[in-house]
Amino acid sequence: MKQAVIVGSGAGGATVARELQGHFQVTVLEAGREFRPFARDLVLLERLKKTGLFFDERQVQLLFPSMRVRKTVDNMVLVNGVGLGGTTTISAGNAIRMDRDLLALGINLDAEFAELFREIPITTSHMGRWREVTRRLFGVCREMNLSPYPIPKMGRYERCVNCGRCVLGCARGVKWDSRQFLHMALNRGARVVTGCRVERVVLEGGLATGVRARQGRREVFYPADLVVLAAGGLGTPVILQNSGIACEARLFVDPVLCVATEWPGVMQNREMTMPFVVQMNGYILSPYFDWLSFFFNRNYRYPAGDTLGMMIKLADDSVGSISAGKIDKMLTESDRARLSDAVDVCAEIFRRFGVRVGPRKERLFLGTINAGHPGGMLPLTEREAVTMHHSSLPPNLYVADATLLPRSLGNPPILTIMALAKRISAVCARGAW
Numbered sequence: 001m002k003q004a005v006i007v008g009s010g011a012g013g014a015t016v017a018r019e020l021q022g023h024f025q026v027t028v029l030e031a032g033r034e035f036r037p038f039a040r041d042l043v044l045l046e047r048l049k050k051t052g053l054f055f056d057e058r059q060v061q062l063l064f065p066s067m068r069v070r071k072t073v074d075n076m077v078l079v080n081g082v083g084l085g086g087t088t089t090i091s092a093g094n095a096i097r098m099d100r101d102l103l104a105l106g107i108n109l110d111a112e113f114a115e116l117f118r119e120i121p122i123t124t125s126h127m128g129r130w131r132e133v134t135r136r137l138f139g140v141c142r143e144m145n146l147s148p149y150p151i152p153k154m155g156r157y158e159r160c161v162n163c164g165r166c167v168l169g170c171a172r173g174v175k176w177d178s179r180q181f182l183h184m185a186l187n188r189g190a191r192v193v194t195g196c197r198v199e200r201v202v203l204e205g206g207l208a209t210g211v212r213a214r215q216g217r218r219e220v221f222y223p224a225d226l227v228v229l230a231a232g233g234l235g236t237p238v239i240l241q242n243s244g245i246a247c248e249a250r251l252f253v254d255p256v257l258c259v260a261t262e263w264p265g266v267m268q269n270r271e272m273t274m275p276f277v278v279q280m281n282g283y284i285l286s287p288y289f290d291w292l293s294f295f296f297n298r299n300y301r302y303p304a305g306d307t308l309g310m311m312i313k314l315a316d317d318s319v320g321s322i323s324a325g326k327i328d329k330m331l332t333e334s335d336r337a338r339l340s341d342a343v344d345v346c347a348e349i350f351r352r353f354g355v356r357v358g359p360r361k362e363r364l365f366l367g368t369i370n371a372g373h374p375g376g377m378l379p380l381t382e383r384e385a386v387t388m389h390h391s392s393l394p395p396n397l398y399v400a401d402a403t404l405l406p407r408s409l410g411n412p413p414i415l416t417i418m419a420l421a422k423r424i425s426a427v428c429a430r431g432a433w
């Protein structure tokens, strides 16, 4: 059987592995290791916080090796997952179909989304278990005619205990993540190599012949008839550029800013992450306890149980780039204007909730701008709507992750990335290598 090498085991990579095993002998190369949820006692860490021990978000990696934190030139914090399951293991489990831009290019993924809805348990049943704070926030958003709706979540939420640790990895296995697709691929005979960082694709005679990777101190060559890159919106462009294939400086990241206040006894830190969403023009709003800001941002000075927050997630302009060691991504003036509008809307939500927000937004404070939905550096165009193959790539090299998205979704992208990955797998399965 012909050999396919897939780089990365997150949303895109695990989907392709599952779909292609059997058509090809699949080997998944993953830079990280087995995923383990964050196991530390958050109450103890909250006590340690007072000693001033936590001063840089990158320290998270020491306590939680499956989470990688980087900073842009402009000091924006970027978060992604490293290890089996990629960033899906630290996701909030949200499943929202967001393919308007792809449809505009002529890429209709109806069949792929239908398949995903059959394969993954997706539910809004968590609504029945919302705490008082979430129900009240939901009511306020309705009263403001913001049309909030419960976010569909991937997993078995009837077993959720509302521990509030979704983005730290679900210790109870409630939340679905892409390791489930990976296991299916393994059961069908695929191979997964962890601790294997792919550096570049080897190109000869206009074709990809395999990849060069670093495993510990060793440099290893994996031969392949087909190579699929799914190392994520920050990982894939670096591999392409190392291989001599240029990307476009069109990086988006979906920046997140939390607006928070003190509300004694609210216990939002023990509520499911992002229980509902409000879709606005160019951003979304959702209730959110921001762990990263809580530990590393001095504005977060109240106890976790007394802190109430709303997240703003922005659909940012595609103006950024990554090279080997440097991520260049800034907020544009238009990004900042939308953020400022969003902060005003949050202030009104808190006002109606009962917070005595003054005209200069007294009693509110802001979190650290951070982001975790990178992509866009090799965007698909109308020309590629049928082939799903970017014209700058050799015929047997494909990309199957957020790198292909034409612009920011400003929304959870996992479902859309997986639908794209399914279509790409179908094209590859028919391919003539």
Ligand SMILES: Cc1cc2nc3c(=O)[nH]c(=O)nc-3n(C[C@H](O)[C@H](O)[C@H](O)COP(=O)(O)OP(=O)(O)OC[C@H]3O[C@@H](n4cnc5c(N)ncnc54)[C@H](O)[C@@H]3O)c2cc1C
Pocket: 007, 008, 009, 010, 011, 012, 013, 029, 030, 031, 032, 079, 080, 081, 082, 083, 084, 085, 086, 087, 088, 090, 091, 092, 093, 094, 095, 096, 167, 196, 197, 198, 199, 230, 231, 232, 233, 235, 236, 239, 371, 372, 373, 374, 400, 401, 402, 403, 411, 412, 413, 414, 415, 417
């Ligand atoms: C805190 C947080 C919460 C989120 N919540 C949600 C949510 O609820 N719903 C949603 O839809 N989205 C959510 N997202 C975003 C979502 O998880 C990602 O956008 C999605 O997983 C991206 O899929 P991907 O396949 O492109 O990359 P990833 O899932 O990031 O997978 C890439 C994989 O490639 C590996 N890799 C990278 N470089 C190399 C290399 N050189 N060699 C080998 N392997 C490599 C990485 O280790 C990783 O495992 C969240 C993100 C964050 C940070």
